[in-house]
Amino acid sequence: EPEVTQTPSHQVTQMGQEVILRCVPISNHLYFYWYRQILGQKVEFLVSFYNNEISEKSEIFDDQFSVERPDGSNFTLKIRSTKLEDSAMYFCASSEGTGAYGYTFGSGTRLTVV
Amino acid sequence: AQSVTQLGSHVSVSEGALVLLRCNYSSSVPPYLFWYVQYPNQGLQLLLKYTSAATLVKGINDFEAEFKKSETSFHLTKPSAHMSDAAEYFCAVSDRREYGNKLVFGAGTILRVKS
Numbered sequence: 001e002p003e004v005t006q007t008p009s010h011q012v013t014q015m016g017q018e019v020i021l022r023c024v025p026i027s028n029h030l031y032f033y034w035y036r037q038i039l040g041q042k043v044e045f046l047v048s049f050y051n052n053e054i055s056e057k058s059e060i061f062d063d064q065f066s067v068e069r070p071d072g073s074n075f076t077l078k079i080r081s082t083k084l085e086d087s088a089m090y091f092c093a094s095s096e097g098t099g100a101y102g103y104t105f106g107s108g109t110r111l112t113v114v
Numbered sequence: 115a116q117s118v119t120q121l122g123s124h125v126s127v128s129e130g131a132l133v134l135l136r137c138n139y140s141s142s143v144p145p146y147l148f149w150y151v152q153y154p155n156q157g158l159q160l161l162l163k164y165t166s167a168a169t170l171v172k173g174i175n176d177f178e179a180e181f182k183k184s185e186t187s188f189h190l191t192k193p194s195a196h197m198s199d200a201a202e203y204f205c206a207v208s209d210r211r212e213y214g215n216k217l218v219f220g221a222g223t224i225l226r227v228k229s
Contacts, residue, residue, distance in 0.1 A: 004157075033216065043158070043204060043219040056216055091157060098215055100146060100165040107157035 002026040006092050006106035013082055013113055021077045021109045023092030032075045033093040033103065034067065036060070043091065049075065082113045116141045116207050118220035126226040133192040135223045137179075137205030140186065147188040148206045148217065149179055158204065164188060175199070200227045 005024040013019050025032050034046040047057040049067055066078045075094075079086055092106040121136040139145060149161040162173025169181040179190045188205060202222045208215040 006157075035217070035219075042221045043206075043217075045216040045218065048216055058216075093158075093217075095215075098210070100163075102148065102160050102163050103217060104160070105150070105158040 002104070004092055004094055004104050004106035006090075006109050008109060009107065010110045011112070013111070015084060015113055016081050019079050019082055019111065021079075021090050021092075021111070023075045023077075023106055024073055025075055025092065025094030026096075026104055027073070029094035029096050029104070031055075031095045031097070032067075032069070033095075034077045035091045035093065035105075036088040037091065037108075038085075038088040046077070046090075079111075082111075084113050087111060087113045116145060116209060116218045118205050118207050118218055120203075120205050120220035120223050122223055123221065124224045124226065126228060127195045128228050129197055130194050133177075133190070133195045133199065133225065135190040135203050135205075135225065137188045137190065137220060138186055139188060139205075139207045141207060141209065143210065144183060145207045145209055146215070147179075147181060148208070149173065149177070149188075149190050150204045150206060150219075152202045152204065152222075154201075161190070161203075195225075195227045197227050197229065200225055 007022045032049040037043045047061045048055045064080050068076050089108045091108045093103045095103045117140045119138045147164040150158040162171045164171050164181045172178045177192045202224045204222045205220040206217040
């Protein structure tokens with residue numbers, strides 16, 4: 001069964017450093033998403049991406065965050081200057097179409113900012 | 115704005131007993147509804163989804179959920195719990211826009227299965 005692949009599975013970074021989280025969505029999917037889950041809290045939407053542009057973003061997704069699909073297969077989330085409160089599990093997801101198709105999630109990247 | 119409420123952050127059942135995880139949603143129009151399961155240190159796996167048609171939805175591992183519009187509920191059930199069902203379960207909702215539908219998640223319910 002097709003999978004969404006995320007790398008790395010764990011990343012530790014110092015506060016103020018830039019991090020890039022990588023995702024390879026399912027190849028025929030058209031819609032891409034990032035979510036995050038702070039330890040002990042609910043999964044929160046960050047951003048959705050379609051046709052090489054952001055289609056929606058949450059209030060969490062401020063100027064420190066950016067997304068890119070650099071080569072037609074990878075989908076990346078960049079955090080420019082990490083803060084302690086960015087520590088969380090970050091999930092990438094993709095979908096074939098509208099919500100009726102469902103969403104396939106990756107296994108996540110656990111980001112720890114020290 | 116859409117929202118999801120999962121009643122009970124922790125549910126404990128005996129092996130072989132009925133599993134009932136509650137989910138209520140708030141939406142101005144009938145949404146799409148989903149249940150996801152998360153095993154420790156793993157990602158979110160889709161259990162089942164409601165998109166229109168039948169109100170009783172069957173999913174993987176004998177889970178099912180019933181969409182009740184009058185109660186704005188989408189409770190998850192399984193007739194007989196197995197030890198391997200121990201995990202965290204998330205109810206989620208998305209709207210019916212043409213594309214780019216984000217998911218709004220509930221807070222999750224941790225299911226414990228006692229032997």
